[in-house]
Amino acid sequence: MRSKFEERVARTLKKLKIPFNYESTKLKFTQPEKKRVYKPDFELPETGIFVECKGRLTADDRRKLEWVKAQHPDVCIVLLFQKADNAIRKGSKTTYGDWATKAGFDWSDWDDEGLKQEWIIKRENNNNS
Numbered sequence: 079m080r081s082k083f084e085e086r087v088a089r090t091l092k093k094l095k096i097p098f099n100y101e102s103t104k105l106k107f108t109q110p111e112k113k114r115v116y117k118p119d120f121e122l123p124e125t126g127i128f129v130e131c132k133g134r135l136t137a138d139d140r141r142k143l144e145w146v147k148a149q150h151p152d153v154c155i156v157l158l159f160q161k162a163d164n165a166i167r168k169g170s171k172t173t174y175g176d177w178a179t180k181a182g183f184d185w186s187d188w189d190d191e192g193l194k195q196e197w198i199i200k201r202e203n204n205n206n207s
Contacts, residue, residue, distance in 0.1 A: 083133045083160050083188070084119055091120065098122050098129075107149045109142070116146045118155060126154060133160040135174045140166070144181055155183065162187035 079085045091098045101117040118128035162175035178185040
């Protein structure tokens with residue numbers, strides 16, 4: 079794992095018995111004038127959801143996520159923020175969560191219990207369809 083936050087998410091997924099693969103999928107995308115590859119942090123194969131953990135959301139991260147989303151509209155990438163109410167930059171009123179909503183991403187905030195209840199409900203709903 080590349081961060082302690084990702085390790086915490088992995089432990090919680092294991093505890094909840096949610097199967098996952100870590101950085102197992104590569105999604106090709108084109109950054110203007112460059113061909114690149116993006117590896118989402120977690121893949122939840124039972125639901126087809128990819129989870130990207132973000133403790134810090136830089137301008138480069140935001141651009142990359144927008145390019146990947148535009149070039150892979152059928153892929154469900156959910157952003158899991160360590161603290162969704164952080165401002166995207168100093169002095170901005172826009173939070174990570176605000177940005178994600180505006181950019182069209184499903185997102186959740188990490189809480190003391192790990193993954194929020196709505197994630198479990200989403201998983202159960204996907205399994206029932």
